[in-house]
Amino acid sequence: MSFWDKMQNMDRRWVYLMVAVAVIIPFFATPDLPISITPEAQMLYDAVEAVPDSSTVFVVFDYYPSTIAECEPMAISALRHFYRKDCKVITLSNIPLGGPSMAERVTREIALEYDKVYGEDFVNLGYKANYVAVMSGMGTSIESIFPADNSGTPLSELPMMDSVVNYDQVAFIFEIADNATADYWVSIVNAQYGIPIGCGTTAVSAPKYYAFVGAGQFVGLLGGMKGAAEYELLIGHSGSAVLGMGAQSLVHLLIIFLVIVGNLGFFLGRRGKSGEIS
Amino acid sequence: MSGIEIFEIWIMAFVTLALFSFLYKDNPLYKIAEHVFAGLSAGYYFGLIWDTVIVTQLWQPMIGGKWELIIPGILGLLMFARFWPKYSWVSRVSLAFYMGTASGIFLTSQLHGLVLKQMQATMLPLVNGDGFGAAALAIIVVIGVISTLAYFYFSKEHTGALGVTAKVGIWFIMISFGAHFGYTVMGRVSLLIGRVQFLASDWIGSFSQIF
Amino acid sequence: MKTTIPVAVAFVAGVVLVVSFFFDEGTWVGGISQEFKIWMTIVGGFTILLGAVSITRVNWSAVQRKKEGWPYKLLTLISIFVMAIPSVLPNTWSPLFGRDVGSIYDWLFTYLDSPMMATMFATLAFYIASAAYRAFRARTAESTVLLVTATVVMLWRVPMGEAFLNMFPGDIPNWLNTYVMNGANLAVQRGIIIGAALGAASMSLRIILGIERTYMGKG
Numbered sequence: 001m002s003f004w005d006k007m008q009n010m011d012r013r014w015v016y017l018m019v020a021v022a023v024i025i026p027f028f029a030t031p032d033l034p035i036s037i038t039p040e041a042q043m044l045y046d047a048v049e050a051v052p053d054s055s056t057v058f059v060v061f062d063y064y065p066s067t068i069a070e071c072e073p074m075a076i077s078a079l080r081h082f083y084r085k086d087c088k089v090i091t092l093s094n095i096p097l098g099g100p101s102m103a104e105r106v107t108r109e110i111a112l113e114y115d116k117v118y119g120e121d122f123v124n125l126g127y128k129a130n131y132v133a134v135m136s137g138m139g140t141s142i143e144s145i146f147p148a149d150n151s152g153t154p155l156s157e158l159p160m161m162d163s164v165v166n167y168d169q170v171a172f173i174f175e176i177a178d179n180a181t182a183d184y185w186v187s188i189v190n191a192q193y194g195i196p197i198g199c200g201t202t203a204v205s206a207p208k209y210y211a212f213v214g215a216g217q218f219v220g221l222l223g224g225m226k227g228a229a230e231y232e233l234l235i236g237h238s239g240s241a242v243l244g245m246g247a248q249s250l251v252h253l254l255i256i257f258l259v260i261v262g263n264l265g266f267f268l269g270r271r272g273k274s275g276e277i278s
Numbered sequence: 279m280s281g282i283e284i285f286e287i288w289i290m291a292f293v294t295l296a297l298f299s300f301l302y303k304d305n306p307l308y309k310i311a312e313h314v315f316a317g318l319s320a321g322y323y324f325g326l327i328w329d330t331v332i333v334t335q336l337w338q339p340m341i342g343g344k345w346e347l348i349i350p351g352i353l354g355l356l357m358f359a360r361f362w363p364k365y366s367w368v369s370r371v372s373l374a375f376y377m378g379t380a381s382g383i384f385l386t387s388q389l390h391g392l393v394l395k396q397m398q399a400t401m402l403p404l405v406n407g408d409g410f411g412a413a414a415l416a417i418i419v420v421i422g423v424i425s426t427l428a429y430f431y432f433s434k435e436h437t438g439a440l441g442v443t444a445k446v447g448i449w450f451i452m453i454s455f456g457a458h459f460g461y462t463v464m465g466r467v468s469l470l471i472g473r474v475q476f477l478a479s480d481w482i483g484s485f486s487q488i489f
Numbered sequence: 490m491k492t493t494i495p496v497a498v499a500f501v502a503g504v505v506l507v508v509s510f511f512f513d514e515g516t517w518v519g520g521i522s523q524e525f526k527i528w529m530t531i532v533g534g535f536t537i538l539l540g541a542v543s544i545t546r547v548n549w550s551a552v553q554r555k556k557e558g559w560p561y562k563l564l565t566l567i568s569i570f571v572m573a574i575p576s577v578l579p580n581t582w583s584p585l586f587g588r589d590v591g592s593i594y595d596w597l598f599t600y601l602d603s604p605m606m607a608t609m610f611a612t613l614a615f616y617i618a619s620a621a622y623r624a625f626r627a628r629t630a631e632s633t634v635l636l637v638t639a640t641v642v643m644l645w646r647v648p649m650g651e652a653f654l655n656m657f658p659g660d661i662p663n664w665l666n667t668y669v670m671n672g673a674n675l676a677v678q679r680g681i682i683i684g685a686a687l688g689a690a691s692m693s694l695r696i697i698l699g700i701e702r703t704y705m706g707k708g
Contacts, residue, residue: 008623015622016301016615023470023614027478033648038666065603066610069472070465096323096537098606100330101598104590127330130376130533132383137526140514144527148334151589187391187686188383203465203646207458210670211678214419215399224461225468226646244471249649251467251614256640258622263636266626290604297608301615309561315605316544317565318597321572324541325594328577329587331534335527350528354535361546370495370705372532377704378499379529381693382506388693390510392686396679415672422676423683430684447680452631454677456638457669463617463639464646470614473607 004269007261015258022254026246035245040213041230044198044220048078048172054086055171056164060185061093061103062177067202068102071176073228073241074200075106078174081235083114088160089122090170092146094131094181100124100150119158126150131181135188139167167193176200182209186217200227279487291481294473422450496699503697545569572597641665 001009051057059078063071082089091107093099104124116122125146128134137145142164143155155161163169173195175185182199190197196219199209203224212218222231225248228241296311336354340347353375359368400423404413428440429447436444502525509522548562548569556562576594580587588594627633644650645665654661695701 012619012623013302015619019470019615019618023467023474024478027474033652035648036651036662065606067465067469068603068607069475069611070468096326097319098322098598098603100326101588101595102603105599108590127326128335128530128534129327129331129537130380130529132380132387133526133529133533136383136387137523137530140519140523140526144523145530147339150330152329152334183392184387187387191387191391191395203461203468204458207454207461207670207674208678208682210675211396211682214671214675214679215395217395224464224646225471226464240472240475244468244475245648247471247474248464248467249647251470251618252463252643252647252650255463255467255618255621256643258618259625259636259640262622262625263627286600289600293601293605294608297605298612301612309558310564311605313561313565314568315602315609317548317568318572318602319606320541320544320565321569321576322594322598322602323537324569324573325576325588327534327538327541328573331531332538335534336531346524347528347531350531353528353532354538357532357535357539358542360539361543366706367491370491371498372535373704374495374499375502376529376532376536377696378502379506379525381499381696382503382509385503385507385690385693385697386510388686388690393683393690396683396686400679411667415667418668418672419676419679422673423680426677426680427684430680448631449634450673450677452634453638453669453673456635457642457674459635459639460642460646463621463643466610466614466617469607470611473604473611476604 002269004265007265008269018254018258019251022250023247026250033245033249035226035229035233035242037230037234038223038227040210040221040223041227041234042220043213044200044222045081045231045234047196047198047219048081048085048174051082051085051087051172054088056088056090056160056169057082057171058173058175059089059091059103059107060173060175060177060181061091061099061106062095062175062179062181063099063102063202064095064178065098065102067178069240069244070202070225070228071178071200072102072106073225073239074176074222074231075102076110076239077228077231077235077237078176078200079107079110080113080237082174083110083116083121084235087171088164089116090125090160090164091122092125092134093127094134095179096127096129100126104150119153120160123155123158123160124150132184132188135184136192139189139193141166167195170195173197174200178202178205182212186212190217200231203227279484284484284487287480287484291477294477298473421446425450492702492705495705496702500697500699503693507697541569541573572602638669642669 059075059082061075079089089107091103093103107122107124108118111118111122125142126149128145134145143161146155148154149158167189173185173189175182175197177199178201182201182205185197189195197217198220199212199218200222201209203226206221206223206227209218209221213221222228225241225244229245232239232242293311296307299305300308336347336351340351353372356372357369359365400419402416404416406412425443425447428443429451431440434440505518505521505525509518512518514523545566548565551562552559552566572594575586575592576588578586580589580592584591585593625636627636642665644654645662651662692701696704
């Protein structure tokens with residue numbers, strides 16, 4: 001068995017070990033790398049900047065805990081950006097596993113940094129089942145879909161909600177999603193009510209949403225942890241996404257190296273020589 | 279860092295490492311974590327729906343005078359007829375309401391919000407003042423959209439003009455799927471970075487508090 | 490009756506929602522449509538509840554019959570009840586009940602459920618690296634295009650890789666964003682979106698008209 005054949009049959013756990021080492025090293029020897037801003041992230045930042053101060057906005061927590069590493073830095077940056085502009089923030093979630101809990105925790109944590117008061121500066125509507133009905137129904141009346149907030153307080157008892165009836169009073173929607181709910185914010189809310197939507201999404205979903213940015217249905221896009229890092233830099237508040245870029249770089253380089261070695265092994269090894277390549 | 283905070287960090291570190299242990303091989307610790315996860319998630323669903331839907335959306339408005347909500351309440355309860363095979367057909371009524379209403383929203387929103395808007399964004403003027411690059415991009419997009427649609431059109435054999443167009447579509451699709459793969463790698467790596475950030479900063483950071 | 494009533498219900502519900510699209514919210518059609526949307530959230534909630542109850546039943550049955558691996562299933566059952574029971578008790582009795590921050594429900598989610606779900610998905614990084622090493626081969630011209638695009642995009646999306654690409658002339662990162670992501674990729678995604686949306690719309694029409702009935706199951 002040649003060297004390349006041995007490489008082809010390497011125990012997968014060696015690959016796992018290499019990935020683990022590549023992801024750990026940068027946390028102890030942080031490389032200082034310039035992070036470029038993509039036009040899509042810049043467009044989103046500019047669109048949020050263009051929202052009039054003190055407007056009412058939505059920050060939607062449409063992600064599961066599984067993608068917290070990619071999506072939470074986006075949510076934190078979006079909240080910081082809106083709180084800085086004194087916007088009234090309404091949060092909600094269409095995710096039944098963890099969405100409302102994460103919205104509650106993150107929104108309250110960031111609110112403390114800006115002395116924001118619950119019920120006056122921000123409200124967490126929580127969750128309601130069947131997201132197409134929720135998105136569509138809020139076009140007529142938010143209170144009919146969410147009679148109470150996430151803690152069960154009737155919306156009529158929250159001062160901030162006095163002046164908010166439906167989408168007519170909402171200036172911007174910042175959708176942070178790891179699933180297809182973003183498609184329905186586009187097809188139902190943006191298309192029918194014309195509200196500008198900015199999207200932060202996982203890297204897995206990002207390529208699809210370039211089509212929405214190109215059509216003007218999203219005013220900007222953050223793709224994955226890199227997108228989150230870009231937004232952190234744009235608002236001037238580095239966080240976990242910027243910190244993660246070192247590890248992200250090293251693991252990408254490792255995977256590219258593995259792909260090259262795998263292909264070399266395939267072509268130079270037994271299977272390549274026996275003419276298995278078509 | 280308080281004692282409770284350290285305890286919480288260690289709990290999180292324990293379940294994280296228990297699940298990562300599967301990478302070496304399957305083991306009882308992994309199985310325990312996996313089954314606890316399944317149970318807690320089901321419990322989470324139950325607690326959330328009970329509070330936000332059954333109590334807040336159904337019960338409280340109903341006793342407040344919105345008696346018409348008894349209809350969706352009954353429709354919801356009929357869903358549970360699925361547990362009794364003899365009467366399971368009854369749940370079809372609830373399912374039909376669910377599917378019918380969702381279809382009503384989908385029918386209009388998919389055509390109005392996606393098909394028309396996306397087609398409109400594809401048919402752009404070539405001379406738009408943005409120069410040759412923008413015109414070239416607009417042509418690439420038109421060719422790409424048409425050839426992709428042709429590739430996924432299976433009602434006619436891919437021969438002749440359709441076959442050539444579909445062949446062009448394959449090349450576009452390969453580029454897009456390649457980009458998708460690159461992004462997917464990025465996404466999966468980011469999730470791992472999230473856990474390693476926790477272990478490297480919070481968990482290892484707690485060592486100095488204990489030892 | 491077993492089929493006619495559900496088909497009639499789907500038809501009426503669907504038609505109301507379609508017609509209301511063309512009317513103002515203040516009209517009677519808009520009013521009925523809004524009421525239907527509220528009902529949808531309630532019925533939708535019950536479907537999720539059905540799933541949670543179903544998991545409990547399946548595990549309960551496995552524990553009762555002492556099927557293989559039943560102690561693990563018992564653990565699942567215990568976890569369900571430990572999470573669910575305190576959440577449905579009123580928080581006026583104790584701050585540990587209900588769903589607010591500080592409750593048992595919130596604690597179990599934050600410190601157990603959430604990190605476990607995040608870890609399960611994090612393991613995919615190892616699998617995708619292993620798969621890239623073992624299966625990502627330039628066997629044909631098409632797969633070579635896929636492989637080269639993936640590799641260049643992987644480089645472009647990280648600072649180290651972008652620094653490497655910038656060593657070459659021609660502003661490769663900008664070219665990638667313009668012609669790959671906003672060119673070929675956008676076109677393909679747009680084609681897929683249009684195709685899928687047409688499919689979803691036609692399927693919706695089939696459901697409303699009662700042609701599509703597979704969602705009802707057999708019997």
